Amino acid sequence: MMSRFSILLAALLLAAPVLAQQPQQAQPTAQQPANGNAQAAAPAQSQPPAQDQATAQLDQATKDLKRLSAAVDGARDDDNRLADIKVEVDAVGKRIIATSVATRPRLDEIKARLAELGDPPAEGAPPEADVVTQERKRLTAERGAINALTGNAENLSIQATKLSNSITAIRRDLFSNALFKHTDISWGMFGDAVGSISAEYQALSRSIGSWLTFAWNYKRFALLSSIFLSLCAAFVLVSGTRRLFYPLIRNKADVSEPGYITRLTVAFWSTMVPTLVMVVFSASSYFFLNTFNVLRSDIAPLILVALGLGVVLVFVSQLARAVLSPREPAWRLVNVSDHGAALLFPAILAMAVVNGFDYFLATVSEVLSSPVVLTVARSFVATIVIGLILMAMALIRPMVPSPDEPQSRGKPWPRAISLSFVVTGGGLILAALSGYVGLGRFIATQIVITGAIFVTMYIGMLTGKAIAKQNALAGTIVGRYLERRFGMEQIALDQTGLAFGLGIYALVILFFVPLILLQWGFQIADIESWAYRFLTEIKIGSITISIVGIGAGILLFAIGYFVTRWFQRWLDGSVMARSRVDAGVRNSVKTGVGYLGVGLAGLVGISAAGLDLSNLALVAGALSLGVGFGLQNIVSNFVSGLILLVERPFKVGDWVVTGTTEGFVRRISVRATEIETFQRQTIMVPNSLFINASVGNWTHRNKLGRTDIPVVVGYDAAPRRIMDMLMEIAESHPLVLKTPSPVAVFSSFADATMTFELRVYLADIVNGTGVRNELRLAIFERFREEGLAKPFTAEPEVEPEEPIDEAFEAADEEDVPLLRPAEEAAQRSGTKRRPRRIVGLASEPSEG
Amino acid sequence: MKQVFSACLVVVALAHPALSANITNKDPDPAVLVIVEGDNRMEVAIAAGSTEAVCPSGCFITTPSGDRIGLEGSENVDIVKGSAVIN
Secondary structure, three states: OHHHHHHHHHHHHHHHHHHHHHHHHHHHHHHOOOOOOOHHHOOOOOOOOOHHHHHHHHHHHHHHHHHHHHHHHHOOOOHHHHHHHHHHHHHHHHHHHHHHHHOHHHHHHHHHHHHHHOOOOOOOOOOOOHHHHHHHHHHHHHHHHHHHHHHHHHHHHHHHHHHHHHHHHHHHHHHHHHHHOOOOOOHHHHHHHHHHHHHHHHHHHHHHHHHHHHHHHHOHHHHHHHHHHHHHHHHHHHHHHHHHHHHHHHHHHHOOOOOHHHHHHHHHHHHHHHHHHHHHHHHHHHHHHHHOOOOOOOOHHHHHHHHHHHHHHHHHHHHHHHHHOOOOHHHOOOOOOHHHHHHHHHHHHHHHHHHHHHHHHHHHHHHHOOOHHHHHHHHHHHHHHHHHHHHHHOOOOOEOOOOOOOOOOOEOOOHHHHHHHHHHHHHHHHHHHOOOHHHHHHHHHHHHHHHHHHHHHHHHHHHHHHHHOOOOHHHOHHHHHHHHHHOOOHHHHHHHHHHHHHHHHHHHHHHHHHHHHHHOOOOHHHHHHHHHHHHHOEEEOOEEEOHHHHHHHHHHHHHHHHHHHHHHHHHHHHHHOOOOOOHHHHHHHHHHHHHHHHHHHHHHHHHHOOOOHHHHHHHHHHHHHHHHHHHHHHHHHHHHHHHHHHHOOOOOOOEEEEOOEEEEEEEEOOOEEEEEOOOOOEEEEEHHHHHHOOOEEOOOOOOOEEEEEEEEEEOOOOHHHHHHHHHHHHHHOOOEOOOOOOEEEEEEEOOOEEEEEEEEEEOOHHHHHHHHHHHHHHHHHHHHHHOOOOOOOOOOOOOOOOOHHHHHHHHHHHHHHHHHHHHHHHHHOOOOOHHHHHOHHHHHHHHO | OHHHHHHHHHHHHHHHHHOOEEEEEOOOOOEEEEEEEOOEEEEEEEOOOOEEEEOOOOEEEEOOOOOEEEEOOOOEEEEEOOEEEEO
């Protein structure tokens, strides 16, 4: 059910393109009249056979496959061409399947109609109408035709897959042949090579010379103007970017301790600007030379490669300079010693130059059709030079020394790295010497290019790290902008920085890993299909995990969660607040909607993640056992929470008492209810306690409540007078309600004292403490004015026959310590009647 | 926010083709299908009432009724009375 739901959801999302596609598919079918197909001998008013179109498409696919197959034969040693052909073949395969999918609706119609017509009458049964027989025949024929067509498609599809596989095989062979081709390296070969070099040099100088002469004599204006124009373009760019970025790049001297992000920005621009200038110059030069027809077919590739080489060299040298910053240690992006930076820079540059030069010479050889021996010799030399450079790099001491060592020297590489340099360099030289020049050349090129990509990746990672660092973003321009524009706080900025940092990591990996794979000869289509596989189905045993599915599940859950929260807010703030729903109901509805929404979002998320919900039944079974044993408390609390929401014995803000806990309800959540005591201590009371035990709520229906003040006086006072006085005091207090009116009660006799109780009703019982306090003060003052007995327990043991005045004095001092703790205790257990606590001393004897 | 949402949509939309074709046999007898996927042709028996996930990247099936059907790889197919009903 849920998987259907998720499919439905996905289908909805995809509905727009699908809807857009269907008319396109339908149109040609509708437009095609019933043009004489063998099966289309059917009456014209019936649906035009969809097979026509399908047949045409399959014919086209057959032709395409033939053409591609021929192309494969023609390009058996051109890897790039083969890769392109493979992509085309795969596309044809997809098209074939799509074609047969398009015939499905018609087949379904036919089947449905045939089912309606029913089986032909059995022998002996009355014959059916001729029309029915005719139609059945026709439909059966059409069904057969469609099946035949699909059978064709099936065969074609197999053919396409076979072709595609054979291309892969050819490419694999091609690759290994190119790599593992063995050439005998001998002095004789070098002799030949030297001979060919001089021949090639002569040929090259002849063709360049003749081209120059030709260009100078006949195309002088075009040549000069194209050079002039491209110089102009480069100059415009230089001056423009200089104005823009000059302050950024050149005020290095002003900053003594640049931050990482500053260094990175400067490195980026100081690499990009010159490279861009070079690109513009090269592109415009080639464009103008080409447009003015100055180039000749043999010169054009040479110029193109030379210009490209210039761009690459500028880029590599600028990048290496920016990253290593040999002269200015403060601006270095990677953590290497001065010595290391000073030597690594030329080493890297040398490798780039050797590779570039080798590539250029290869183009020259190709253009001049030089003998193979020259290519071998050139690759041999380049491989050996790169091997030597690599081995030399092992000797560089690039590691930053500890602070007490001299800064300039640096420590050597870690053993593993220096060893790998030596082994790779030595391996390259050995491979070249033993005749595997192709292999050596391939590895050398890969080392240089892959190394460059790795270094760039490493810098990208460093960037991510720098931005993710605590408070790094706040100091940058972006951070300041965010702060200004969105009023982001420190913490939000910090988190944004972390997100940026992680995003940069992800981008670096997403961008560079495919780049490296491409470099190693994989094709984009391969990488796409791998990525697709990786994202959609990782098989571990019999379990298939789909990362995209899980991501989609999490995403759907997050969306569901936010939608729920939004809906909750909207319901609470816009709907229920205005319809004057009781706060408790509001809270209950809000919480209930929250649980429901999150639960739904969870279900949707789980099913979108590809987990079969029926499997959850097993988990539920296991859980129920767990519930029986250990989880029962949690579950009972949860269910109690739900009951609390429905029954609403209290709401947020109520003053409740349960067991020994008393205070205001602050939050009712899944497992427990938060109660804040009068001392501001928060107590989490498990919800089941509220359900299983009795709960007192001082403010359930309303806040009206009674509070009592016990007054104890000696027998020398007149009880009626005291009661009147108490009433007067109560009635004069502004917070005491008139109805129900306050009551003064003569509550008990004791050995030496009478106990009265003043019972007053308050509109808001929460004010009880304050009111009691004021009333007590008033009583005390009044008693003193009237010269009555003291309104509290005397301590008979201390001074039993004390004169009234002196007893007053003594009691006055004791008043504070006696009353306060009693008050506190009374507050803590609101259900208990206060009198007992306070007059404990006096009432006990009377009870006994 | 718009970008976040569109990114979400893209991810969800991408998640869709991840499903492979699910063939469910609704008949009381096991159904034998001929499935052509890639360059191999194989016979797959599906027990009564059970479901098989086949060909994530498109294939052809031949149903017991003799009909041949092309699948793109994201369909749900029921085998009813030996012939295919595609949902």
